[in-house]
Amino acid sequence: DTGVSQNPRHKITKRGQNVTFRCDPISEHNRLYWYRQTLGQGPEFLTYFQNEAQLEKSRLLSDRFSAERPKGSFSTLEIQRTEQGDSAMYLCASSLQAGDGYGYTFGSGTRLTVV
Amino acid sequence: AQSVAQPEDQVNVAEGNPLTVKCTYSVSGNPYLFWYVQYPNRGLQFLLKYITGDNLVKGSYGFEAEFNKSQTSFHLKKPSALVSDSALYFCAVRDSSASKIIFGSGTRLSIRP
Numbered sequence: 001d002t003g004v005s006q007n008p009r010h011k012i013t014k015r016g017q018n019v020t021f022r023c024d025p026i027s028e029h030n031r032l033y034w035y036r037q038t039l040g041q042g043p044e045f046l047t048y049f050q051n052e053a054q055l056e057k058s059r060l061l062s063d064r065f066s067a068e069r070p071k072g073s074f075s076t077l078e079i080q081r082t083e084q085g086d087s088a089m090y091l092c093a094s095s096l097q098a099g100d101g102y103g104y105t106f107g108s109g110t111r112l113t114v115v
Numbered sequence: 116a117q118s119v120a121q122p123e124d125q126v127n128v129a130e131g132n133p134l135t136v137k138c139t140y141s142v143s144g145n146p147y148l149f150w151y152v153q154y155p156n157r158g159l160q161f162l163l164k165y166i167t168g169d170n171l172v173k174g175s176y177g178f179e180a181e182f183n184k185s186q187t188s189f190h191l192k193k194p195s196a197l198v199s200d201s202a203l204y205f206c207a208v209r210d211s212s213a214s215k216i217i218f219g220s221g222t223r224l225s226i227r228p
Contacts, residue, residue: 004158033215042205042218043159056214091158103149104216106158 004107006092012113013082020078021110025094032075033104034067035091036060043091049075050097082114117142119208121219128196128226136191136222138206145211148189150180153203153221162204165189176200196226 005024013019025032030051035043046065047057051072061067064082069075079086089111093104119140128134140146147166151159163174170182180191189206206219 006158035218040221042220045215045217048215093159103161103164104159105161106151108156108158111156 004092004094004105006090006107006110008110009108010111010113012115015084015114016081018078018080019082019112020076021090021092021112022074022076023092023094023107024074025092026105027073029094029096029105030072031095031097032069033093033095034075034077035093037089037091037109038087046077079112082112084114087112087114117208117210117213117217119206119217119219121204121206121222123222124220125223125225128224130198130226130228131195134193134196134200134224134226136204136206136224138189138191138219139187140189140206140208141187142208142210143212146189147209147211147216148180148182149207149209149216150174150178150189150191151205151207151218153205159205162191198226198228200224201226 007022033048034046037043045058046061047067049069052069064080067077089109091109093106095104149164150162153159162178163172165172165182173179178193180189182189203221203223205221207216209216
């Protein structure tokens with residue numbers, strides 16, 4: 001197991017285009033999280049899954065954003081009609097069940113630039 | 116509600132000197148506390164965590180953190196700083212009854228030779 005994998009590493013897109021990112025978590029981890037990080041800030045929570053169920057979404061996640069984890073393994077985060085304000089690093093993390101105080105293992109992130 | 120504060124945007128230390136990066140938190144239940152480090156254009160790497168037990172927690176790369184319940188603090192420390200410790204450090208907290216970790220705004224640690 002090579003840890004949490006995110007693709008692509010970098011994405012440059014024109015405003016108004018749709019983009020999709022992929023996250024492959026550690027195989028035995030049943031929880032998967034998406035965070036967004038802008039320059040000089042800490043990661044902000046977007047959403048998380050337990051297996052295939054999306055259990056919580058942040059108010060930051062507008063209706064242009066959608067996330068899926070169809071078989072409880074990999075996850076995708078899609079942004080429709082991208083805006084310049086969407087430019088950020090999108091981080092994925094996975095963990096075992098939250099109740100035991102496990103920390104997260106993060107991927108290297110996908111850096112999105114909207115021009 | 117849960118929150119975490121890192122009052123210093125930047126900490127500058129000479130190599131070989133001790134370092135401290137400050138963190139305070141607020142939770143309604145019992146806190147789970149974490150420190151992560153981030154190098155340029157990379158994801159976050161786990162350093163250490165406090166769940167329960169001894170207030171002094173030891174982690175990776177010689178770092179340690181002290182949990183202080185009365186002051187609601189979880190400061191990161193290292194006895195002797197290295198230039199390679201220069202990076203962005205994030206404190207994070209999760210209430211034991213909550214499902215997600217909340218991160219602070221980060222502290223940039225700069226170690227000069």
